Amino acid sequence: MTDLPASAARSTWNASDWHEALVVEAYAETPTARTIRMRLPAAAALPALVAGQHIDVRLTAPDGYTAVRSYSLASAATGGILEITVEELTDGEVSPYLVRGLDVGDRLEIRGPIGGWFVWLDEEPAPVQLIAGGSGVVPLMAMIRAHEAGTNPSPFRLLYSVRSPEMAYYRAELEELARVSPRFDLDWVYTRRAPSGWPHAPGRLDLTRLAASVQPLGSTALTYVCGATPFVEFAADALVRSGRDPARIRTERYGGAEGG
Numbered sequence: 001m002t003d004l005p006a007s008a009a010r011s012t013w014n015a016s017d018w019h020e021a022l023v024v025e026a027y028a029e030t031p032t033a034r035t036i037r038m039r040l041p042a043a044a045a046l047p048a049l050v051a052g053q054h055i056d057v058r059l060t061a062p063d064g065y066t067a068v069r070s071y072s073l074a075s076a077a078t079g080g081i082l083e084i085t086v087e088e089l090t091d092g093e094v095s096p097y098l099v100r101g102l103d104v105g106d107r108l109e110i111r112g113p114i115g116g117w118f119v120w121l122d123e124e125p126a127p128v129q130l131i132a133g134g135s136g137v138v139p140l141m142a143m144i145r146a147h148e149a150g151t152n153p154s155p156f157r158l159l160y161s162v163r164s165p166e167m168a169y170y171r172a173e174l175e176e177l178a179r180v181s182p183r184f185d186l187d188w189v190y191t192r193r194a195p196s197g198w199p200h201a202p203g204r205l206d207l208t209r210l211a212a213s214v215q216p217l218g219s220t221a222l223t224y225v226c227g228a229t230p231f232v233e234f235a236a237d238a239l240v241r242s243g244r245d246p247a248r249i250r251t252e253r254y255g256g257a258e259g260g
């Protein structure tokens with residue numbers, strides 16, 4: 001495998017500068033999404049990552065045209081490796097290349113980490129309710145992984161809305177965690193097709209399902225909602241209308257018109 005040039009390895013990390021990262025692994029997460037793992041320059045002094053942050057990725061065409069998109073980090077940068085998961089939007093400019101065009105050994109320009117609000121800190125004492133639509137689960141997965149790697153005893157609960165079982169990111173890891181961890185619970189919402197025998201008909205997240213999922217952790221839980229804009233607005237508005245303190249609800253919108 002090609003390594004990064006010595007000039008990249010010598011660079012000092014500045015979150016607002018662009019840096020080259022080497023793609024070391026890429027695999028299908030679902031039929032339409034891909035997880036990409038990148039290695040940073042060996043000697044770069046990357047600032048500590050906080051679960052929930054994102055990076056910017058910049059692509060440059062041969063004619064100099066550039067496109068920049070944001071992607072949440074799915075985990076801490078263990079061993080200098082950054083992980084993102086990208087959903088392909090067939091009419092998109094950047095995501096089709098990241099999902100189908102990029103190869104292991106290619107380099108990507110990135111900057112970050114970015115974000116200080118939609119983050120979870122290990123010293124946070126409150127229970128945490130996570131609500132994800134589709135690819136919006138990525139930063140929440142970083143929080144779940146950070147929580148599981150640490151000793152914070154507060155319970156975490158994830159409500160994850162996906163179109164169908166095979167469209168769920170990190171399914172095996174999430175289901176295994178929900179099975180073995182006393183600190184993590186998981187609720188699925190299937191919008192188009194549910195597994196056979198599932199007790200609920202497929203359909204978008206509604207007030208009943210939302211209320212049932214958030215009720216166990218109580219109204220003081222710190223809540224993170226992430227996904228396409230209409231999904232996030234529905235969930236956050238419903239929580240506020242049900243009496244939740246807006247200051248306890250943190251949202252991140254990925255844009256677009258489709259939810260999970």
Ligand SMILES: Cc1cc2nc3c(=O)[nH]c(=O)nc-3n(C[C@H](O)[C@H](O)[C@H](O)COP(=O)(O)OP(=O)(O)OC[C@H]3O[C@@H](n4cnc5c(N)ncnc54)[C@H](O)[C@@H]3O)c2cc1C
Pocket residue numbers: 054069070071072073084085086087088089091092093094095096135138139228252253254255256257258
């Ligand atoms: C903070 C932040 C973190 C993000 N993290 C992730 C991530 O972890 N994984 C990920 O896959 N994406 C993530 N996104 C979305 C990502 O930045 C791009 O917007 C997305 O990949 C589409 O880029 P594109 O160039 O392919 O499409 P574009 O060419 O920008 O858009 C193509 C069409 O798709 C629509 N569209 C744009 N975004 C979405 C969307 N999210 N859902 C549905 N339709 C959309 C546009 O309105 C347009 O019609 C994040 C966005 C933000 C702001």
